[in-house]
Amino acid sequence: MASTYTIETLLRPAVELYTAEVCFTVAALCVFAPWTLALTPLFGLVAALGFLALGSMRLKQALLVLRYRRNIRRLPHYTMTSKDMPVSNERLFIGKGFRWTQKHTQRLMDTYLPKFAPYVEPTPLYQHARRLEARLEFAPFPLNLLAKATAWDVPLNPARPLPPVGGLPRIHGIEPSEHDVSLPLGERVGHSLVLGTTRVGKTRLAELFITQDIRRKRGGQHEVVIVFDPKGDADLLKRMYVECKRAGRLDEFYVFHLGWPDHSARYNAVGRFGRISEVATRVAGQLSGEGNSAAFREFAWRFVNIIARALVALGRRPDYEQILKHVINIDALFVEYAQKYFAEHDPKAWESIVAIEGKIDRKTLSFAMKDRPLRVVAIDMYLTQQRISDPVIDGLRSAVRYDKTYFDKIVASLLPLLEKLTTGRIAELLSPNYQDLEDPRPIFDWMQVIRKRAVVYIGLDALSDTEVAAAVGNSMFSDLVSVAGHIYKFGIDDGLPGAGSGKVAINVHADEFNELMGEEFIPMINKGGGAGMQVTAYTQTMSDIEAKIGRRAKAGQVIGNFNNLFMLRVRETATAELLTNQLPKVQVFTSTPASSANDSVNGKTAFTSNTHDQIQSVSVPMIEPAHVVGLPKGQCFALIEGGNLWKIRMPLPASDPGEVMPKDLQALADSMRKGQAANTDWWQAPGYQALNESLPADLVNDFRNMASGEQAA
Template sequence: MAHDYAIESLLRPAVELYTVYVCAAGAFLCVFAPWAFALTPLFGLVTSAGFLALGLVRLKQAWQVLRYRRNIRRLPHYTMTSKEVPVSNQRLFIGLGFRWQQRHTQRLMDTYLPKYASYVEATPLFRAARRFEERAEFAPYPVRLLAKATSWDVPINPVRPLPPVGGLPRLHGIEPYEENVSLPLGERVGHSIVLGTTRVGKTRLAEFELFITQDIRRKKHGQHEVVIVFDPKGDADLLKRMYLEAKRAGRLNEFYVFHLGWPDHSARYNAVGRFGRISEVATRIAGQLSGEGNSAAFREFAWRFVNIIARALVALGRRPDYLQIQQHVINIEGIFQEYASKYFDESDPKAWEAIVAIEGKLNEKNVPFNMKGRPFRVVAIDQYLSQTRVADPVMDGLRSAVRYDKTYFDKIVASLLPLLEKLTTGRMAELISPDYQDVNDPRPIFDWMQVVRKKAVVYIGLDALSDTEVAAAVGNSMFSDLVSVAGHIYKFGVDDGLPGGVPGTKVPINLHADEFNELMGEEFIPMINKGGGAGMQVTAYTQTMSDIEAKIGNKAKAGQVIGNFNNVFMLRVRETSTAELLTNQLPKVQVFTSTPASSANDSATGNTAFTSSSHDLVQQVSVPMIEPAHVVGLPKGQCFALMEGGNLWKIRMPLPGHDPDEVMPADLQALAESMRQTYQVGKVDDTGWWSAPGYQTLNESLPADLLDDFKKIAVAPEDAA
């Protein structure tokens, strides 16, 4: 057999079939005409059994060659419905594949040799059929019917078209014997990253739905796991898949949908309402501001003022949110007076008499220059505090803020206000600054600790196609909140503070972040660096390494992020440096090359005039296990996976099968359909592109007559076309 020799030969004619034909003929003759071999009937039967045994051995060997040649050009169809996805409490199913070894590099190199081109490239008949289909697209009916027959995707079609996945089938076809590939769940705490260019299967064919389906359905020791999915662009099919899987798993009561673009159907979430330390509120908000160059000083000022306001709100018994912080950044005097009223009522009730007396003596001429434009009551309180020693850090912070010149104060917080305006304009404020007192609002409010304790399933749609900055700001705030929750769980466990809770209890938290480079910031680094101790299992999806570096703005920090992902799933990428993230971590292997050689020498004896020889020279060459070009040439839905301590696997994920037996509720179905229409590039909704979620905020701020004129201007060019 081929594998018994140094150089394996599978790209060749299946010459074993000749032996099979001879053995079949011999067995037939031994049974029905034993006299042809001078055998008795009994010995004819015995001999026929020997022929059949030899024929079966050769048939198996021939089938290996034929199967290998078929796989090089076309892989067997592989589909799987969500019900068929295996769910294990020990491992995470990925797909069919094989562990890449030296022999696979050898086989792959052989496919590029010119002498094997006829076994690898498409046949002339196949190419002719494809050319005929192109020419017959607008041909008369009988010709079009023939073209339809040649493009019929059935096994009996001799020119059956290849599946529309592109790439090089040989990358997976070099190993005919596939096995189920899975990742031990214990390895997921080391986090995973999925890299692949647009439309190659990150979301649909590859890891996203496959992983999420298992995470939602997994139930270990009677307990489900937490599943959180960040989807910046808004994928309707992903939302539908999550709902259906939650329904099948009986988890609809713990299923939350948060979507910035569809406030009527969305749950509500206060990104700054829960914190371990009060300073986290300022960090989550000011962290969205630019820290490059001169902007760093303004960001520090913004952090300080937001922290002052957040401390005052908490001291007043209120939960901070974006609306309140924006209100008090614009009008710092209001919260200063409110806190002063509370403080003096509790600590110095007689202070108001002195404050009113001071206020009565004030006029525009005797107000200090830095307090110009402030209400007289604020000036009076400030002057009273100057005369009285008050040991209250919140009061001191508020007083230092109001003592700034109003014009100067407006300048140093100028970078903060645009961010707060974006986060509080229109109906978006209902979602990220929820009214906890409104009992008539049926939309649920959730926070991450509640999600973890309920072991909920959460879909986060950030509508990044409409407003990237708002999506990034909300996503970063959510990440910061998750980091805070992870720190609390790491120290005290999930049940901290609950009656009967077991200290130190942790649950798996499966976090899936699609296009995570759009959402990440400084706070993402501690999440993947230290979140594993709290049960956080991050699976991040992005396109290139450059996306991460461009978002963070620092190559060293980008390397720090990548270095925290222990499992790498590399689909087709277009950037060589991204492919090298995988290939540079692999060892070199020895492959064999065969070179034909011949020689002739004069003979020193009189018996022969010369001697000659012909032989094949077999040499060993050291080559990389795979090249970046192989990663670039991957078909859709296939990947190289580096996991479990650097083991390289070649995997193909199942195509999603049809699941027609589940129905979504009307509101989520309407949401999914709207998402599918709105987020398809190049499609215009029937109601007009100006009605998309990204323009709803603008529409609400425009007068009705101006909005009508705006629509007429937009429609006119379309009618003219």
């Protein structure tokens, strides 16, 4: 075989078949007609064995060449059902592939040489068949049968169409001997970054990882799985439900979706905290801190912190609705807390406050206090007279002493954020009513999820409202960072009887994470590994991260915290260079034909000639950005395990009739696929029936007819 030489040549006719054919023919003669070769029957059998061995060896070599030529044009199908997916307690299965070495760079470069084009490019028959199908697309019967015959995807069809994955099959076909590729679970704590443009297999890779994370069971316990899905992928939701059912984890499965509040669980992003100041950090952390906005952000943090401390002191759990309510009107909270404080420390204070209130002349008040209720002014005066000092009441006093107009300007950046999180039915999900025992929708928080080893699907409906999706995603990330810090210090069972300091693997999958990330994402990937966080982030390009954060250095800081890189097809050269620039250069060999002719000095020979091939080595990158751009769908380069480069293709999903969802989630998934609104009866908002009763009947009918017409359109 040519593989033993400097330059390997597999793109050529399989000449070994001729040797194999001769060997098998002679072996047959040795057995059935040894006299034709002047052999006795006994020596004929011995010779036949020798010829069979030589023929088998040459046939194996020929099959290798034929398989290599086939893979260069078309890879074999690779499908797998979910239940057949291998699940290991030591490794994470990725797909089939091979480790990329200098040999593969050499083979890939050879495929671009003109002399090998007949073995690489589509055959003339294939090209004619595709042109014929285009011409006969709208042809009448029976001409259209010819187009259907050429488009029939079966091995017997000589003009069989290629699978609709695009790209260059040669990138993976250069290695016929592929095998299962997996990542040691110990490497996942270093976090993984998946880059690829739209519709090239990122979600499929996510399904592959999530399926194994849900079904994995180490030490007798499952792992935590949290999936952020901004756009809302119905197939991903279905996959998570089916795998939870298969693993017996339906009781631990939560679905949170902003677009379908009727089917969604509820979540309070600021309801659980280790320190009260975390509430203000989670809210104000989503505001811009660049330039002049930094001062407004700091004031918003202080003001939210004042409100949160007062709510906790009153025995209430903070939520976005209460914070918004008191940001708009801090006076009511000031009076309510004063009532509680005086009831505990100075029961007779109200007699003095009422007396002060009756003597107040607004003309003598300061400009900032003229528009405040008299009761607020009286309480402030009493506190001044008695020199009462309490941290919470002092903070509330400083807030009510601001001029109302000036105060509204300072919190102008805070109000839009809070309104995004409390508008419409989103308020039901993010500010749950803990006292409503008739609401069947569960309420969860991250510590509860981690302790239960639960599975959570977060659908943020970013296609409908990007701003709200980003705000909710940011708040969840911020809350998750806070919980990770608590787990790092005290473990997951802190505060429980017999609590230990153990940790559990927390698998966080963030699709389109550039839409959700903020400053709080950096400490999650930088320090979250100590709490068991294993983040797998999916996005399109490096520019998406940079555009979201706003600074190239910050984007580099984020990317630098991912130890494992999976690069699918991308369209941005800078993104492809994130992989290619980390790879070494290798030496490849080129063959240059050379010939010469010389006149002969003696009279016997007219001239002499010489022909030979010169082999030279050239240093080239292991792969080029163009190779990343040319990847077919469902394939990737993976830089894992300390910089080892692997070429991998993921299995295509095979249909499984046993995967059935309940009716409510099936309806939700169908609506997600259609891209419809959360509730097709969107006009039937709360209070709609009461509105009908107050409107004339003809107007109500006209309104219904109009809505029906819009649906039909």
